[in-house]
Amino acid sequence: MFGPTDRSAIERRPSGELESTILAALWAAGAPLTPGQVQAAIETDLARTTVTTILSRLYEKGSVTRSRSGRGFAYTPTEDAAGLTARRMHSELRKEQDRSTVLARFVSQLTDEDERLLRDLLDGDAR
Template sequence: MGDESAERRPAGELEAEVLAALWAAGEPLTPGRVRKALGVPLARTTVTTILSRLHEKGTVARTRSGRGYAYAPTEDAPGLTARRMHSELAKDEDRGAVLARFVSQLNDEDERLLRALLDDGEAG
């Protein structure tokens, strides 16, 4: 028996690839079509499991398609990243400390961008 851990993907990598395939398609896809879009040898059941998990997380929506489902992302990549950031922020009771640490670790360009976004929010 070979070392299966050497063949394992990092956590979340397959979910990210499935989401990328859905974003690229621009339309709902069945698990079979997602599998083809990925271009890697995965079992259809594996793709279906990943899509079901993404649905449980609210990351994809599903609609009936024949006897199964077709899946579409619920938001674009920036929206998903923002949701993950909010989720991480909500895990800590000291939101101020988390935000302060986050801001202190921004590079100059990102800090300028954040300042501009906050200024626009105050003006609008």
């Protein structure tokens, strides 16, 4: 299971933070990484098995792909940070019956700058 160091590290971190940290390491690498390489890249005291578990969860969610590397796997993100955020936003929107209200509330909470950017994107004036 978890060693004492792993348990305290996980309990201190908000949900999803470890996944985000691991994805950031994969994006920065620009090449497939094994769990051991990810562990070294994130400079953490987490056990390699914990990193492997998180990578497996990311694989099940479709956030990373994996290919054989020796006896294990090397992992690659399926999309960049912006693409992942967009996919998460779509996923949350699909969960709601009243999409109109969700979108209205989302738009009402945008900053003026973000609202202008969204209008430009909707008008086909993408940057």
